[in-house]
Amino acid sequence: MVDMVRIGSGAGFAGDRTDAAIPVAAALAQLDGPRFLIFETLAERTLALCQLARRADPAKGYSPAMEKLIAPVLATCLEAGIRIVGNFGAANPEAAAARLAALAQAAGLSPRIGVVTGSDLTARLGPADLAARETGGTLLAGRSAITSADAYIGAGAIAEALDLGADIVVTGRVADPALALGPLIHAFGWGDTDWDLLAAGTLAGHLLECGSQVSGGYFADPGIKDVPGLAEIGYPIAEIARDGSFVLTKPAGTGGRIDRFTVIEQMLYEIHDPAAYLTPDVVMDLTGVAVAAIGPDRVKVSGARGKPRPDTLKATVCFAAGFLAEAEISYAGPNAAARARLAADVIRARMARRAPGLALRIDAIGIASLFNDTPGATLGALFPSAAADDVRLRFAAQSEDGAALDLLLDEVEGLYCAGPAGGAGVRRHLVPRLASASCLVEREFSAPRAELYGAPR
Known part of the structure; x- marks a missing residue:
């Protein structure tokens, strides 16, 4: 039975540093047990541009940053048994998988690539249908055409792809924390109504999803919030226990800092309601979370609580x-x-x-x-x-x-x-x-x- 899963972050957005994942992959390669490297590359605008690219060329539509991010760590991950999960499939996960297969073959590698689809709504709902479901405005009213419509789907299909034996999982639009929650569901066998565990995994994903923000990147403010070694900042690694508690750290010898201040700041990033943060998998309650430094660049996080998932999905x-x-x-x-x-x-x-x-x-x-x-x-x-x-x-x-x-x-x-x-x-x-x-x-x-x-x- 698996007691510990380690998940590292390789990117927090499509324009992230292309060498950021190298120390993370190297650190994970020295460890045992289930290990995953996640890449979050899909802002809303990025996805829309990928939809346009797919319309122009059916072989395109995936994140143009994919190759630059994956190539430096592909061999290390496959040889060490580190499984890669990324939403760089954007508007065309199948095309992204084809390109990754070609990239791997050229390097003498043959990974099993899982493809997660189902977020694209453009063939299922028309402009009038979407306008009737718009929240907080009337921007869609009267429009006869849209560029794209994508739902934020959850972690279940990622876990299924890993269950199928995928070494690399390519998704389209999934909720950002699902990139980490999917591997945890796969490794621990968490059920789809284990609300507290799903909330804990979602919190781990939320802290990892923006890459070096949690290790000082977006935190740095000279003379007020100093961060050492920002030029070589280390991207985070989460060590998650079966009960959902986890320790956040970073590769030894890298710059940045991980402490209570950086973790709490990132925990609150983009949170609309700390008592009810809506995701496709669970409604997360952060109000009882404990954040404790347990060593240099080691912070333990526990206490997330979950409530049943919403009946609807957000779509952009x-x-x-x-x-x-x-x-x-x-x-x-x-x-x-x-x-x-x-x-x-x-x-x-x-x-x-x-x-x-x-x-x-x-x-x-x-x-x-x-x-x-x-x-x-x-x-x-x-x-x-x-x-x-x-x-x-x-x-x-x-x-x-x-x-x-x-x-x-x-x-x-x-x-x-x-x-x-x-x-x-x-x-x-x-x-x-x-x-x-x-x-x-x-x-x-x-x-x-x-x-x-x-x-x-």
Whole structure:
């Protein structure tokens, strides 16, 4: 009977460090018992972009970061018996499995690859159906088309893929903590109504899912919350006992810190209600959780409680929202702030005449940007007192009118010669824009399924 399972985090998002998993895999390879390495790579926007990629090419649609993240640790994991679980399948888990099989074959390896599908709702619910289930708004009302609709499915199908003998499990949209909970259900045999155990496994997954955030990455604030060795920060490893309690640690010799402060901060990250955090597998209650340091970079976590899972699943629906235009220009040296202010006034005046319906935002990076208001009106209030010698102006607008956006980009570039003096370093960009809405859908509309890649159906 298994008494301990170890799960390491290899990535917290698609743009994570590609060498982050190497120390984690090396540490797990020195240990015995069930070991897993999880990769969380699937933000909502990432998934929508993958849906678009799949439509353009049926062989695409998986996370473009997959190969860079997996290649450095693939051989180590397979040779040491460390099983990999990742949601890099995105909109096309089957294609991701095919690419992983080819990658492994080129390295002389032949892993069994499990594929988890069933999160894609686009063939099951139309735009009107989804609009009727939207929560907290009416963004979907009246839309005739959507880009993607994906439900957050739970850990069950991941456990099933591991039960089938998969060395690597590729999923689409699953709830982030399910990447860890699935292996725990598989290894410990937890039942689907063992609510406290499911909550404990969900908490372990929640602390692991964002990679180095729990080991100091998102925690670091120099002079206030100091984190050593951030350039070589260690990604977390959880040592989970059969009763659901676990110790969070990181590979020896890596940077960062794991202590009560980092763990508690990450535990509360993105939690809407600590007494009732909704997941597809369980409603998690954190209010009785105990967090105790038991050694250097070793923190024990226990006391999560669970309640029956919700009747519905959260789904993210993405849809086309026109285009986003951005252009930047710099002013530096004596009187830079006044020249930047004049440039902003020029663009406002010209766009008000040439594209009067376009809502324009102007930011002075470092003076008024993050704290600027949406239309950029704060800019005028701050500029008179600003004494900056280095100002980067950013102009932005979003619209379905591509011609008006192109005009904005041309006008900013025109500042080179039309003044004021000394403008330089224009950058311009026009990209399609996606927007998203949340829905609650009945479980019957999702169809989680686990199978081995290449196995006859």
